Amino acid sequence: MMGQALGEDGRTSKDVVFRPVRAGNAFEETVERLLCAIKLGFISQGETLPPERELAVQLDISRVTLREAIRALQQAGYVEPRRGRYGGTFVTYSPSAPSEGDVRRIAETMGDELADALAFRQVIEPGAAALTAQRALTAEERRLLQARLDDVLAADASTYRLMDSRFHLAIAEMCGSPSLYASIAETRLHLNDLLNAIPLLQRNIEHSHEQHNDLLMAILRGDAHTARSVMEDHVAGTAALLRGFLG
Incomplete structure (x- = not known):
């Protein structure tokens, strides 16, 4: 995962990507934030999203909203929740090879x-x-x-x-x-x-x-x-x- 250099105000790149979402479109913005982290390579294929409790606090949303967003990304093929001692929400997305058009x-x-x-x-x-x-x-x-x-x-x-x-x-x-x-x-x-x-x-x-x-x-x-x-x-x-x- 990308290193976390500090900006002048002490915030890291992950802080910027996982900044609080606005209440009016909490679900949509949560999906956007998670996709941003995945597509920009902060969380690569095979790595896990931050723990639910930590991520909900960073995004300033309820864990219910976070779970709904993760479920939507699972259905779209971007993540896969796994249970057990070494479980978590694993990223499954990787850029696809280009096709004609x-x-x-x-x-x-x-x-x-x-x-x-x-x-x-x-x-x-x-x-x-x-x-x-x-x-x-x-x-x-x-x-x-x-x-x-x-x-x-x-x-x-x-x-x-x-x-x-x-x-x-x-x-x-x-x-x-x-x-x-x-x-x-x-x-x-x-x-x-x-x-x-x-x-x-x-x-x-x-x-x-x-x-x-x-x-x-x-x-x-x-x-x-x-x-x-x-x-x-x-x-x-x-x-x-x-x-x-x-x-």
């Missing part, structure tokens, strides 16, 4: 939200990378960023997109702004289904590895200008790839 179908469903999400990402992720480079990162934060990059480099086709998402979110997590992090996580969530549907191209992966490495090196040496520039090129490349598959 997936990219265009998802893009059509997103409509104008796609262009908006890509434009928003082009602005906020480079800014977050620059902010992270400007911070005095702890030894643990530096180790975590390197570990997230190593995960991307070691990933196979079935886990590459998830590991890529975790690396990007680790950078955003350490920028010092929970609000900025939450915006990046939400944007990434909107784009993940579309990114998962893009065929993995070996040359693109090699290029991404180079950019990821350059990005991390810039952050670790405190070079905010280069970190921003590399991230700008990186997200622009992803947008270009999406436009290409969309014709």
